[in-house]
Amino acid sequence: MAERIDPWGSVLIDDYNKIIENYGMEPFDKKILSKLPNPNRLMRRLVVFGHQDLGRIVDAIKKKKDFAILTGIMPSSEKLHLGTKMVIEMVKYFQEQGGKTFVLVADLESLATRDVPLDEAKKRALEFYIPAYIALGLNPKKTVFYFQSKNKKVRDMSVELSPRLTLNEYRALYGEPSAPKIISSLTQISDILFPQFDKVQPVVVPVGSDQSPHLRATRDVVRRYKKVDFIPPSATYHKFTPSLDGSMKMSKSKPNSFISIPEDPEKVAKKIMKAKTGGCDTIEEQKKVGGKPEECVVFELFKQHLIEDDKELDKIFKDCKSGKIMCGGCKKKAADIMKKFMIDFNDKFENAKRNISKLNILEFECE
Template identity: 70%
Template sequence: MKKAIIDPWGTVLIEDYQRAIKEFGISPFDKKILKKLPNPNRLMRRLVVFGHQDLGRIADAIKNKSDFAILTGIMPSAEKLHLGNRMVVEMVQYFQEQGGEAYVLVADLEALATRDISLEEAERRAMNFHIPAYVALGLDPKKTHFYFQSKNKIVRDLAYEFSTKLTLNEFRAIYGNLDAGKIMSVLTQIADILYPQIKKPRPVVVPVGLDQSPHMRACRDVVRRYKKYNFILPSATYHKFTPSLDGNTKMSKSKPNSYISIPEDPEIAGKKVLNAVTGGRKTIEEQKRLGGEPEKCMIFEIYKQHLIENDKELDEIYRRCKSGELLCGEDKARACKLMKKFIEDFNKKFKKARSNVDKLNIISHF
């Protein structure tokens, strides 16, 4: 049963993750590293965090109570967030609670270079939506340094300094199709990742989804070959994608019914959950006889990733489903209720965070 919780879902994605571990220099997030990290959160305990880079360095810093930092970025072009963003925030929160200094950057230069969103518009969106949403998802605004890329002269200068440290062929090997906007964005992101080390080298952890691994790769390449600042190789955690409610491997923005947006109308979020693909059998009789297949169930995956905090409770659901005791109707009703509650909670917290946005610790002098 524990085994199931370790990796109860998906067959296609697992291959992606294994490939990532094999090809991109990502280490598996296993019990060994898990043991070194105090009070692991839900995502870590259930290995939704599936990989990492140099996380031992962060574990050591936590153990020795020595200085380390956490960094994540907000892309202010998206009109909504999704459950995947929540995982990033929870990982930041976790490391913050273990003593790390958290930085959240607004990637306004990237939005300008790759999406043609003006810096003013990016700032408006970030202040009205993305930053309060991150706070509503659990970020401690008092302990977090926010900054806008465009206002961080150190980051901007570093991007130029790093520009000769990777060849265009290396960019292409990491990113595939390239244009000048992407190149400038990547260099700026590399600078963001290293910015927490600019006063003195220290471990930095960047919690990301697998789609962000190229940036880590590019950044770590720069650190390896450019010794001037004695940067420490940045660490990363990689968490899985939140799957599509229709059973596909990844949420798709083109199918809004396949994923839960943040924010979302609680009723609509509930309905989406009710329509999710489950691991149920064709008939109730069959389900009772063979048991359900929680490994294939989107509801179970969303429990695991998001809605059920208590491991024993999750195990119990797994057991009851497997045994045929729990039918999809009952299960979906609970999921619907939990999802509505999650969304309602978010909406409340978001409202409050938005009204306090002017009290945030936004760095403006560099």
């Protein structure tokens, strides 16, 4: 399937090639795709566009060796976005391939960078983020959760690693450094290594490309830290979901072009009905020359989030190109599926919330 979908490309494919080059990623291409068992929608359609050392994970899956998956919760507000949905879909994929999952609550980061008190972060994590992650597909039975602030080993390691990056390196990775950013970065580096504290093993961290500095910082630090022979972390990088107005990345600063999770099903449907498409100015013209799905935000929503069946997606692409279907119909279809997603999410969220006490949350002993 992937081969047929691949050439459709993305609205902003050039930028992703630049990201791969600038940030030293490897492209996620058909070659690596062919080695992954049962690739998910995001991989098949190359929404995952880059990776680092994913070969190690492919190898672990194939040989049924131990590997770990790591992701985080930044408890800064009480909304997720479609990028988080993609992260969890990637985590779910690797969980199904046998990985042990670690989900950290970045309560030290939200304290340092957003002044969120630790008890407030804990509340938000337990009452919103963790159930939301489960509603998005995270398997809690294969997951260990922890709070950065309570993980003394992670905190100690972050201090121990602190001399391994210079301020100029922080500047190159994260822009102008500050004490809160440095503390957050060191804690995240230590989080990424945490699954290897007891036993070194490959670890994959699925992220949006904006998170790549943490991965690069960790890989730099691992090279310089000689006491443990940590395996450099692997990563997958997925594209942004474009803003409904067609700009590169959804942003909360434009609420009418932004889809949050959760969101009122009727409201989100209305927003989608106003999305930028790849259609012509008139229906007559579109019937004649066809639409441009490769420039259409609604088609991108189908591809990234809403349509699971590759054949169905392929048919929409072709029918749009040939002028057989019009934008109104596609928007209606997208709005309906998204509405269903939001209703479904709420059900799963409430269910997960009811079962929150059953989670495996790491508790730490004081030495």
